[in-house]
Amino acid sequence: MMMTKTVLAAACLGVFALTVHAEEGAKLIIDGEELTIRASAPAHAENIDEVSSGWIYRSKETQSLQLDDFDNPAFVFVDQAIDEWDKVDGSEGKACSSCHESVEDFAGLRTTLPRVDDGKLVSLENLVNECRTERMGAEPWKWSKGKMTSMTALIGVQSRGMPVNVAIDGDAAPFWDKGKELYYTRVGQLDMACSNCHEDNYDTMIRADHLSQGQINGFPTYRLKNAKLNSSHARFKGCMSNIRAEPYKEGGPEFQALELYLASRGQGLSVETPSVRN
């Protein structure tokens, strides 16, 4: 009786989206392992108390796709990367497996990226392409194209369940500062900053979308909207276009700095790669 009343009331308000909000307190358990989807915010995310995974804000149906790797459509692409792992490519006659005994050796890597190597900020995509161009003599893969996102998903899933833990001090500090500045800068004809939606208004509805904190612990992420894996930089690009702003370049210095800053805002959340979103 109570149920019907609530549903009716919501329907009368016309706010149908509210009825599909996920249950408060739902847990993300994959293969018997519980992932950390809420954590107290790190001191450097000074305007929020708690950090939370984007999974929390998705509908029950979308959430459930991530609970079982057999249901998670991202694993089709992870499987493709497993094949790619052994494939010889380039002038040196090598495959990934020629140098790396097992992809499982990459457990933990995703938690620390992006990081500074020799004064340069590097993302997982850079590390993959460095192997391709310098060690295999092969063409680099495009930042957000299928081969790259499949491989970053395969490498990322080795760290699933481990807490995000990027370095933001020392060499990383200037990159982090730049990322922070970008996060709070209003852009585009709609004149909004990332913070306007993902810090000031997360957990509210913006038309049909339930706003999350815009965390990147689940990337690359499979989106039902385009039925493929999406890099974090592609998502940044999408959000910028939505506010009618000219996006920065995928793989460019601005998005890399933003990636570092966002990763640091998710400090303590589990790596969820490959996550499922709408």
Next chain:
Amino acid sequence: MQCLGGRMKLFSITAVVAGLLASAAFAEPVAPSVVKYEDGVVMASLTGVAGDPVNGRNVFKNRKQGNCLACHVNAEMLEESFHGEVGPEMAGVADRWSVGELRGIVSNSKMMFEGTIMPAFYRDTGFDRPLEKFSGKTILTAQQVEDVVAYLQTLKE
């Protein structure tokens, strides 16, 4: 030189005549950069043409125009699904704000609410990295602003 001067004069006369004609028939809308805000309030109509509340209602919900529904629950259009919750509900907005205040809020809400997330719908400069196709443009036309304001004035409790 002489010749050029003569031409200039002719041109400016034509411009004046055209201007007079225009203000008689359909006045040029007030340009975004010269809209007069007094404490966030815009007293004068942007077009001199009365707003059309029926079109204003459309602008309010249309995703490519105002998309106001993205952020505001509006009890007057319950048939629309997905009302956003970012801003205040629209019910009774005409009881809370005068027409000049509503015009100011829609044209550039930052004049009324410092640091607000709400976009300025009648502003065409001062944006960082606007997409080329929107560069130098306002989100809504002056008449669309007048139409939305006319629609908001119908939202009484």
